[in-house]
Amino acid sequence: xxxIKTLYAECLKGNAKxxxxxxxxxxxxxxxxxxxxxRNREDAEDAIIQGFxxxxxxxxxxxxxxxxxxxxxxxxxIVNEALMFLRKKDSIKxxxxxxxxxxxxxxxxxxRLCAEDIYAMIAALPTGLRTIFNLYAIEGxxxxxxxxxxxxxxxxxxxxxxxxxxxLQYQLTKNNHSHEA
Amino acid sequence: MKPEEIDRLFRNELEKLDQVPxxxxxxxxxxxxxxxxxxxxxxxxxxxxxxxxxxxxVMWLVYIVSNHKDAPIPQNHHTAKQSLPAKVDSINKKxxxxxxxSTKKFSKVNRLPVKEIDTxxxxxxxxxxxxxxxxxxxxxxxxxxxxxxxxxxxxxxxxKSDFNFEIPEQSVLRxxxxxxxxxSNLIKSIEAGKNAEDNFYYYYEYDKNFIPPxxxxxxxxxxxxxxxxxxxxxx
Numbered sequence: 461x462x463x464i465k466t467l468y469a470e471c472l473k474g475n476a477k478x479x480x481x482x483x484x485x486x487x488x489x490x491x492x493x494x495x496x497x498x499r500n501r502e503d504a505e506d507a508i509i510q511g512f513x514x515x516x517x518x519x520x521x522x523x524x525x526x527x528x529x530x531x532x533x534x535x536x537x538i539v540n541e542a543l544m545f546l547r548k549k550d551s552i553k554x555x556x557x558x559x560x561x562x563x564x565x566x567x568x569x570x571x572r573l574c575a576e577d578i579y580a581m582i583a584a585l586p587t588g589l590r591t592i593f594n595l596y597a598i599e600g601x602x603x604x605x606x607x608x609x610x611x612x613x614x615x616x617x618x619x620x621x622x623x624x625x626x627x628l629q630y631q632l633t634k635n636n637h638s639h640e641a
Numbered sequence: 642m643k644p645e646e647i648d649r650l651f652r653n654e655l656e657k658l659d660q661v662p663x664x665x666x667x668x669x670x671x672x673x674x675x676x677x678x679x680x681x682x683x684x685x686x687x688x689x690x691x692x693x694x695x696x697x698x699v700m701w702l703v704y705i706v707s708n709h710k711d712a713p714i715p716q717n718h719h720t721a722k723q724s725l726p727a728k729v730d731s732i733n734k735k736x737x738x739x740x741x742x743s744t745k746k747f748s749k750v751n752r753l754p755v756k757e758i759d760t761x762x763x764x765x766x767x768x769x770x771x772x773x774x775x776x777x778x779x780x781x782x783x784x785x786x787x788x789x790x791x792x793x794x795x796x797x798x799x800x801k802s803d804f805n806f807e808i809p810e811q812s813v814l815r816x817x818x819x820x821x822x823x824x825s826n827l828i829k830s831i832e833a834g835k836n837a838e839d840n841f842y843y844y845y846e847y848d849k850n851f852i853p854p855x856x857x858x859x860x861x862x863x864x865x866x867x868x869x870x871x872x873x874x875x876x
Contacts, residue, residue: 479679480672488659488666495661505667509675516679576662578654597648598655625644628651 464527471519479516486531487512490538496594497542499583507545511538539599543609546591554588554612554620573635581631589624596621 464485470478487508494504494511514537522533582590595601595609596617603617610617660666 476679480676483672483675484668487668487671491666492658492661495664496655501664505671505674509671509678512675513678573654575654575657578651579658579662582651582655593651598652622644625647628647632647 464530465524468519468522468524468530471516474516482515483512486534489531490534493535494538494542496579496582496598497539497591498545499587499590503545503549504542507541508538511541514541535599539595540609543591546587547610553586554592554616573632577635581628581635584631585624585627589620589627592617592620593624593628597624 467478467482467485471482490511491504491508494507495501498504498507511534515534518537522530524530582593585593591610592606595606596603601609603614603621606612606617607614
Protein backbone atom coordinates (compact mmCIF):
# COMPACT_ATOMS: atom_id res chain seq x y z
CA UNK A 461 0.00 0.00 0.00
CA UNK A 462 2.65 2.37 1.06
CA UNK A 463 4.65 1.49 -2.05
CA ILE A 464 1.97 3.03 -4.29
CA LYS A 465 2.05 6.14 -2.14
CA THR A 466 5.84 6.24 -2.46
CA LEU A 467 5.53 5.80 -6.21
CA TYR A 468 3.05 8.65 -6.28
CA ALA A 469 5.43 10.85 -4.28
CA GLU A 470 8.39 9.96 -6.50
CA CYS A 471 6.37 10.48 -9.67
CA LEU A 472 5.54 13.94 -8.37
CA LYS A 473 9.30 14.64 -8.39
CA GLY A 474 9.56 13.28 -11.93
CA ASN A 475 11.53 10.19 -10.91
CA ALA A 476 11.82 8.01 -14.03
CA LYS A 477 12.19 4.81 -12.05
CA UNK A 478 9.00 5.55 -10.12
CA UNK A 479 7.19 6.30 -13.38
CA UNK A 480 8.34 2.95 -14.73
CA UNK A 481 7.19 1.18 -11.55
CA UNK A 482 3.82 2.90 -11.64
CA UNK A 483 3.37 1.86 -15.25
CA UNK A 484 4.26 -1.73 -14.35
CA UNK A 485 1.78 -1.70 -11.45
CA UNK A 486 -1.25 -0.44 -13.35
CA UNK A 487 -0.72 -0.79 -17.10
CA UNK A 488 -1.93 -4.41 -17.36
CA UNK A 489 -5.18 -3.67 -15.55
CA UNK A 490 -5.70 -0.45 -17.51
CA UNK A 491 -5.11 -2.32 -20.75
CA UNK A 492 -7.92 -4.69 -19.80
CA UNK A 493 -10.30 -1.77 -19.30
CA UNK A 494 -9.11 -0.02 -22.43
CA UNK A 495 -9.46 -3.09 -24.59
CA UNK A 496 -13.06 -3.47 -23.41
CA UNK A 497 -13.82 -0.17 -25.12
CA UNK A 498 -11.60 -0.33 -28.17
CA ARG A 499 -11.46 -4.06 -28.95
CA ASN A 500 -8.17 -3.49 -30.73
CA ARG A 501 -4.76 -4.21 -29.26
CA GLU A 502 -2.83 -1.41 -31.04
CA ASP A 503 -5.45 1.21 -30.26
CA ALA A 504 -5.65 0.09 -26.65
CA GLU A 505 -1.86 0.28 -26.35
CA ASP A 506 -1.77 3.78 -27.84
CA ALA A 507 -4.56 4.87 -25.51
CA ILE A 508 -2.62 3.47 -22.54
CA ILE A 509 0.54 5.33 -23.60
CA GLN A 510 -1.28 8.62 -24.07
CA GLY A 511 -3.21 8.07 -20.85
CA PHE A 512 -0.07 7.46 -18.77
CA UNK A 513 1.57 10.49 -20.33
CA UNK A 514 -1.34 12.51 -18.99
CA UNK A 515 -1.05 10.74 -15.64
CA UNK A 516 2.61 11.82 -15.30
CA UNK A 517 1.91 15.33 -16.55
CA UNK A 518 -1.09 15.87 -14.25
CA UNK A 519 -0.09 13.90 -11.19
CA UNK A 520 0.63 17.15 -9.31
CA UNK A 521 -3.08 18.00 -9.63
CA UNK A 522 -4.06 14.93 -7.62
CA UNK A 523 -4.09 14.78 -3.85
CA UNK A 524 -3.24 11.28 -2.76
CA UNK A 525 -6.11 9.86 -0.68
CA UNK A 526 -5.47 6.17 -1.06
CA UNK A 527 -4.55 3.46 -3.52
CA UNK A 528 -8.13 2.87 -4.68
CA UNK A 529 -8.71 6.55 -5.35
CA UNK A 530 -5.40 6.78 -7.14
CA UNK A 531 -6.22 3.80 -9.31
CA UNK A 532 -9.70 5.21 -10.03
CA UNK A 533 -8.10 8.48 -11.13
CA UNK A 534 -5.74 6.66 -13.50
CA UNK A 535 -8.61 4.56 -14.79
CA UNK A 536 -10.69 7.65 -15.46
CA UNK A 537 -7.89 9.14 -17.54
CA ILE A 538 -7.42 5.90 -19.47
CA VAL A 539 -11.15 5.54 -20.16
CA ASN A 540 -11.26 9.14 -21.41
CA GLU A 541 -8.38 8.35 -23.74
CA ALA A 542 -10.22 5.30 -25.02
CA LEU A 543 -13.32 7.41 -25.68
CA MET A 544 -11.18 9.93 -27.52
CA PHE A 545 -9.89 7.14 -29.74
CA LEU A 546 -13.44 6.05 -30.46
CA ARG A 547 -14.46 9.62 -31.29
CA LYS A 548 -11.46 10.06 -33.56
CA LYS A 549 -12.36 6.89 -35.43
CA ASP A 550 -15.99 7.96 -35.47
CA SER A 551 -16.85 4.39 -34.64
CA ILE A 552 -19.55 5.05 -32.01
CA LYS A 553 -22.80 4.31 -33.82
CA UNK A 554 -26.05 4.15 -31.90
CA UNK A 555 -29.16 2.26 -32.72
CA UNK A 556 -32.50 4.03 -33.03
CA UNK A 557 -33.87 4.33 -29.51
CA UNK A 558 -37.42 3.50 -30.69
CA UNK A 559 -36.27 -0.08 -31.00
CA UNK A 560 -35.37 -0.23 -27.34
CA UNK A 561 -37.36 -2.56 -25.21
CA UNK A 562 -37.20 -3.34 -21.53
CA UNK A 563 -35.55 -6.58 -20.57
CA UNK A 564 -37.84 -9.09 -19.07
CA UNK A 565 -36.69 -10.54 -15.80
CA UNK A 566 -34.66 -13.72 -16.02
CA UNK A 567 -34.47 -16.47 -13.47
CA UNK A 568 -31.45 -18.30 -14.92
CA UNK A 569 -28.44 -19.23 -12.82
CA UNK A 570 -25.28 -17.63 -14.26
CA UNK A 571 -22.89 -18.85 -11.57
CA ARG A 572 -21.24 -21.20 -14.01
CA LEU A 573 -20.19 -18.35 -16.30
CA CYS A 574 -16.60 -17.22 -15.87
CA ALA A 575 -15.15 -13.72 -16.13
CA GLU A 576 -13.63 -14.46 -19.54
CA ASP A 577 -17.10 -15.34 -20.90
CA ILE A 578 -18.53 -12.12 -19.50
CA TYR A 579 -15.67 -10.12 -20.98
CA ALA A 580 -16.16 -11.78 -24.37
CA MET A 581 -19.89 -10.96 -24.28
CA ILE A 582 -19.23 -7.28 -23.74
CA ALA A 583 -16.51 -7.24 -26.37
CA ALA A 584 -18.97 -8.78 -28.83
CA LEU A 585 -21.40 -5.84 -28.48
CA PRO A 586 -21.51 -3.13 -31.16
CA THR A 587 -19.39 -0.09 -30.31
CA GLY A 588 -22.23 2.22 -29.30
CA LEU A 589 -23.92 -0.31 -27.00
CA ARG A 590 -20.61 -1.46 -25.60
CA THR A 591 -19.50 2.08 -24.80
CA ILE A 592 -22.73 3.01 -23.05
CA PHE A 593 -22.83 -0.27 -21.09
CA ASN A 594 -19.19 0.09 -20.07
CA LEU A 595 -19.66 3.68 -18.94
CA TYR A 596 -22.93 3.12 -17.10
CA ALA A 597 -22.75 -0.43 -15.74
CA ILE A 598 -18.98 -0.87 -15.23
CA GLU A 599 -17.60 2.63 -14.65
CA GLY A 600 -20.70 3.91 -12.88
CA UNK A 601 -21.34 7.12 -14.81
CA UNK A 602 -24.87 8.56 -14.90
CA UNK A 603 -26.79 9.03 -18.13
CA UNK A 604 -26.32 12.77 -17.80
CA UNK A 605 -22.54 12.34 -17.55
CA UNK A 606 -22.49 9.91 -20.45
CA UNK A 607 -24.57 12.28 -22.56
CA UNK A 608 -22.06 15.05 -21.88
CA UNK A 609 -19.04 12.82 -22.46
CA UNK A 610 -20.27 11.46 -25.78
CA UNK A 611 -22.20 14.55 -26.84
CA UNK A 612 -25.48 12.70 -27.15
CA UNK A 613 -28.91 13.00 -25.58
CA UNK A 614 -29.69 11.33 -22.25
CA UNK A 615 -32.54 9.40 -23.86
CA UNK A 616 -30.09 7.99 -26.40
CA UNK A 617 -27.85 6.88 -23.57
CA UNK A 618 -30.78 5.19 -21.82
CA UNK A 619 -32.09 3.44 -24.89
CA UNK A 620 -28.59 2.23 -25.83
CA UNK A 621 -28.16 0.83 -22.34
CA UNK A 622 -31.44 -1.07 -22.58
CA UNK A 623 -30.37 -2.46 -25.92
CA UNK A 624 -27.00 -3.48 -24.57
CA UNK A 625 -28.58 -5.24 -21.60
CA UNK A 626 -30.96 -7.05 -23.89
CA UNK A 627 -28.16 -8.23 -26.11
CA LEU A 628 -26.14 -9.35 -23.13
CA GLN A 629 -29.14 -11.13 -21.65
CA TYR A 630 -29.55 -13.01 -24.88
CA GLN A 631 -25.88 -13.96 -24.85
CA LEU A 632 -26.04 -14.97 -21.19
CA THR A 633 -29.00 -17.24 -21.72
CA LYS A 634 -27.41 -18.73 -24.82
CA ASN A 635 -24.11 -19.36 -23.04
CA ASN A 636 -25.83 -20.68 -19.92
CA HIS A 637 -27.82 -23.16 -21.93
CA SER A 638 -24.74 -24.28 -23.80
CA HIS A 639 -22.92 -24.82 -20.46
CA GLU A 640 -25.91 -26.78 -19.13
CA ALA A 641 -25.92 -28.93 -22.20
CA MET B 642 -33.17 -10.94 -12.88
CA LYS B 643 -33.42 -7.19 -12.79
CA PRO B 644 -31.40 -5.04 -15.16
CA GLU B 645 -29.38 -3.67 -12.23
CA GLU B 646 -28.52 -7.26 -11.28
CA ILE B 647 -27.14 -7.86 -14.76
CA ASP B 648 -24.99 -4.76 -14.38
CA ARG B 649 -23.73 -5.94 -11.00
CA LEU B 650 -23.00 -9.43 -12.33
CA PHE B 651 -20.94 -8.06 -15.20
CA ARG B 652 -19.17 -5.52 -13.01
CA ASN B 653 -18.22 -8.08 -10.38
CA GLU B 654 -17.00 -10.60 -12.93
CA LEU B 655 -14.96 -8.02 -14.79
CA GLU B 656 -13.28 -6.86 -11.59
CA LYS B 657 -11.81 -10.33 -11.26
CA LEU B 658 -10.12 -9.98 -14.62
CA ASP B 659 -6.61 -8.68 -14.64
CA GLN B 660 -5.89 -9.31 -18.27
CA VAL B 661 -7.70 -9.48 -21.56
CA PRO B 662 -8.55 -13.09 -22.41
CA UNK B 663 -6.60 -14.18 -25.45
CA UNK B 664 -4.74 -10.89 -25.87
CA UNK B 665 -1.25 -10.40 -24.48
CA UNK B 666 -0.23 -7.11 -23.03
CA UNK B 667 3.24 -6.07 -24.20
CA UNK B 668 4.11 -4.00 -21.18
CA UNK B 669 7.83 -3.56 -22.01
CA UNK B 670 7.14 -2.49 -25.58
CA UNK B 671 4.50 -0.02 -24.45
CA UNK B 672 6.87 1.38 -21.82
CA UNK B 673 9.61 1.86 -24.43
CA UNK B 674 7.18 3.85 -26.56
CA UNK B 675 6.02 5.83 -23.56
CA UNK B 676 9.63 6.49 -22.50
CA UNK B 677 10.42 7.90 -25.95
CA UNK B 678 7.37 10.16 -25.71
CA UNK B 679 8.32 11.21 -22.20
CA UNK B 680 11.87 12.07 -23.29
CA UNK B 681 10.60 13.56 -26.52
CA UNK B 682 8.20 15.72 -24.61
CA UNK B 683 10.88 17.05 -22.33
CA UNK B 684 13.48 17.43 -25.06
CA UNK B 685 11.04 19.23 -27.37
CA UNK B 686 10.32 21.77 -24.65
CA UNK B 687 14.03 22.08 -24.05
CA UNK B 688 14.67 22.45 -27.77
CA UNK B 689 12.00 25.13 -27.91
CA UNK B 690 13.55 27.00 -24.99
CA UNK B 691 17.06 26.70 -26.39
CA UNK B 692 15.97 27.79 -29.87
CA UNK B 693 14.16 30.82 -28.44
CA UNK B 694 17.33 31.79 -26.54
CA UNK B 695 19.53 31.25 -29.61
CA UNK B 696 17.20 33.23 -31.89
CA UNK B 697 17.07 36.07 -29.37
CA UNK B 698 20.87 36.08 -29.07
CA VAL B 699 21.35 36.05 -32.85
CA MET B 700 18.84 38.88 -33.31
CA TRP B 701 20.57 40.85 -30.60
CA LEU B 702 23.96 40.30 -32.24
CA VAL B 703 22.62 41.31 -35.64
CA TYR B 704 21.11 44.41 -34.08
CA ILE B 705 24.42 45.30 -32.40
CA VAL B 706 26.45 44.66 -35.56
CA SER B 707 24.10 46.71 -37.74
CA ASN B 708 24.22 49.57 -35.26
CA HIS B 709 27.98 49.31 -35.09
CA LYS B 710 28.24 49.60 -38.86
CA ASP B 711 25.94 52.61 -38.99
CA ALA B 712 27.64 54.40 -36.15
CA PRO B 713 30.65 56.67 -36.85
CA ILE B 714 34.04 55.03 -36.36
CA PRO B 715 34.77 55.29 -32.69
CA GLN B 716 37.63 57.66 -31.98
CA ASN B 717 39.88 55.90 -29.60
CA HIS B 718 41.63 58.76 -27.92
CA HIS B 719 44.76 56.77 -27.20
CA THR B 720 45.16 55.28 -30.67
CA ALA B 721 44.28 58.55 -32.35
CA LYS B 722 46.91 60.28 -30.28
CA GLN B 723 49.50 57.59 -30.83
CA SER B 724 49.05 56.50 -34.38
CA LEU B 725 48.65 59.80 -36.17
CA PRO B 726 51.86 61.45 -35.00
CA ALA B 727 53.69 58.19 -35.57
CA LYS B 728 52.35 58.11 -39.08
CA VAL B 729 53.24 61.74 -39.64
CA ASP B 730 56.72 61.14 -38.27
CA SER B 731 57.34 58.19 -40.51
CA ILE B 732 56.14 60.12 -43.54
CA ASN B 733 58.25 63.10 -42.59
CA LYS B 734 61.31 60.90 -42.11
CA LYS B 735 60.80 59.30 -45.49
CA UNK B 736 60.27 62.66 -47.04
CA UNK B 737 63.36 64.05 -45.40
CA UNK B 738 65.46 61.10 -46.44
CA UNK B 739 64.24 61.40 -49.98
CA UNK B 740 64.90 65.10 -50.13
CA UNK B 741 68.39 64.78 -48.61
CA UNK B 742 69.25 61.92 -50.89
CA SER B 743 68.17 63.73 -53.99
CA THR B 744 69.84 67.01 -53.09
CA LYS B 745 73.05 65.32 -51.92
CA LYS B 746 73.22 63.36 -55.10
CA PHE B 747 72.65 66.46 -57.08
CA SER B 748 75.20 68.35 -55.03
CA LYS B 749 77.83 65.63 -55.38
CA VAL B 750 77.49 65.62 -59.09
CA ASN B 751 77.32 69.33 -59.58
CA ARG B 752 78.95 70.44 -56.34
CA LEU B 753 76.50 73.17 -56.23
CA PRO B 754 73.91 74.17 -53.71
CA VAL B 755 70.94 73.60 -55.78
CA LYS B 756 67.54 73.47 -54.38
CA GLU B 757 64.35 72.84 -56.17
CA ILE B 758 61.64 73.93 -53.93
CA ASP B 759 59.12 73.66 -56.63
CA THR B 760 59.88 70.02 -57.30
CA UNK B 761 59.68 68.60 -53.83
CA UNK B 762 57.77 65.51 -54.58
CA UNK B 763 56.63 63.69 -51.54
CA UNK B 764 54.83 61.08 -53.44
CA UNK B 765 54.92 60.33 -57.10
CA UNK B 766 51.52 58.80 -56.98
CA UNK B 767 48.50 60.33 -55.41
CA UNK B 768 49.74 63.83 -55.88
CA UNK B 769 48.07 66.91 -57.03
CA UNK B 770 49.27 70.26 -58.14
CA UNK B 771 48.59 73.08 -55.80
CA UNK B 772 49.61 76.53 -56.91
CA UNK B 773 51.49 78.10 -54.05
CA UNK B 774 50.84 81.76 -53.53
CA UNK B 775 53.77 83.90 -54.57
CA UNK B 776 53.91 85.54 -51.16
CA UNK B 777 54.35 82.21 -49.47
CA UNK B 778 57.14 81.27 -51.84
CA UNK B 779 58.94 84.52 -51.09
CA UNK B 780 58.49 83.84 -47.41
CA UNK B 781 60.14 80.47 -47.91
CA UNK B 782 63.11 82.12 -49.56
CA UNK B 783 63.53 84.44 -46.63
CA UNK B 784 63.56 81.57 -44.23
CA UNK B 785 66.24 79.77 -46.19
CA UNK B 786 68.55 82.74 -46.38
CA UNK B 787 68.16 83.40 -42.69
CA UNK B 788 69.05 79.84 -41.82
CA UNK B 789 72.08 79.88 -44.04
CA UNK B 790 73.45 83.06 -42.60
CA UNK B 791 72.80 82.16 -39.02
CA UNK B 792 74.25 78.65 -39.17
CA UNK B 793 77.33 79.32 -41.15
CA UNK B 794 78.13 82.83 -40.13
CA UNK B 795 79.49 83.34 -43.54
CA UNK B 796 79.16 86.62 -45.11
CA UNK B 797 77.63 86.17 -48.36
CA UNK B 798 77.84 89.03 -50.73
CA UNK B 799 74.37 88.60 -51.77
CA UNK B 800 72.11 85.74 -51.16
CA LYS B 801 70.23 86.39 -54.23
CA SER B 802 73.29 86.52 -56.38
CA ASP B 803 74.86 83.43 -54.86
CA PHE B 804 71.82 81.31 -54.35
CA ASN B 805 69.10 82.23 -56.56
CA PHE B 806 66.05 80.74 -55.08
CA GLU B 807 63.75 82.85 -57.01
CA ILE B 808 61.17 80.75 -58.49
CA PRO B 809 59.46 81.54 -61.70
CA GLU B 810 55.93 82.72 -61.30
CA GLN B 811 54.57 79.76 -63.17
CA SER B 812 56.27 77.24 -60.94
CA VAL B 813 54.24 75.02 -58.77
CA LEU B 814 54.91 73.19 -55.58
CA ARG B 815 54.02 69.58 -55.56
CA UNK B 816 52.85 68.45 -52.21
CA UNK B 817 50.75 65.58 -51.22
CA UNK B 818 47.39 66.79 -50.14
CA UNK B 819 47.03 65.40 -46.71
CA UNK B 820 47.22 66.48 -43.13
CA UNK B 821 51.01 66.88 -43.35
CA UNK B 822 50.74 69.72 -45.79
CA UNK B 823 51.67 72.67 -43.71
CA UNK B 824 54.45 75.22 -43.53
CA SER B 825 56.45 73.23 -40.97
CA ASN B 826 56.79 70.36 -43.37
CA LEU B 827 57.78 72.75 -46.08
CA ILE B 828 60.50 74.14 -43.84
CA LYS B 829 61.69 70.63 -43.06
CA SER B 830 62.11 70.02 -46.74
CA ILE B 831 63.96 73.26 -47.14
CA GLU B 832 66.25 72.34 -44.26
CA ALA B 833 66.96 69.06 -45.94
CA GLY B 834 67.96 71.02 -48.97
CA LYS B 835 70.18 73.18 -46.81
CA ASN B 836 72.02 70.11 -45.55
CA ALA B 837 72.91 69.37 -49.10
CA GLU B 838 74.25 72.82 -49.50
CA ASP B 839 76.62 72.21 -46.58
CA ASN B 840 78.74 70.23 -48.96
CA PHE B 841 79.38 73.38 -50.79
CA TYR B 842 80.37 75.26 -47.67
CA TYR B 843 82.57 72.38 -46.63
CA TYR B 844 84.80 73.16 -49.53
CA TYR B 845 84.51 76.78 -48.76
CA GLU B 846 85.63 76.31 -45.15
CA TYR B 847 88.26 73.68 -45.88
CA ASP B 848 90.06 75.92 -48.24
CA LYS B 849 89.84 79.42 -47.03
CA ASN B 850 91.18 80.51 -50.30
CA PHE B 851 88.46 78.80 -52.12
CA ILE B 852 86.60 81.31 -54.08
CA PRO B 853 83.43 80.11 -55.53
CA PRO B 854 83.55 80.63 -59.18
CA UNK B 855 81.17 83.10 -60.55
CA UNK B 856 78.11 81.54 -61.99
CA UNK B 857 74.64 82.31 -63.02
CA UNK B 858 71.54 80.33 -62.80
CA UNK B 859 69.05 79.82 -65.46
CA UNK B 860 65.84 77.93 -65.44
CA UNK B 861 64.84 75.23 -67.72
CA UNK B 862 62.06 72.77 -67.79
CA UNK B 863 63.15 69.16 -67.44
CA UNK B 864 61.61 66.09 -69.06
CA UNK B 865 58.84 66.04 -66.55
CA UNK B 866 58.03 69.64 -67.26
CA UNK B 867 59.38 70.81 -63.93
CA UNK B 868 61.52 73.90 -63.76
CA UNK B 869 65.14 73.08 -63.01
CA UNK B 870 68.03 75.33 -62.07
CA UNK B 871 70.89 75.22 -64.48
CA UNK B 872 74.09 76.69 -63.13
CA UNK B 873 76.55 78.04 -65.59
CA UNK B 874 80.03 78.86 -64.38
CA UNK B 875 81.42 81.97 -65.85
CA UNK B 876 84.96 81.38 -66.89
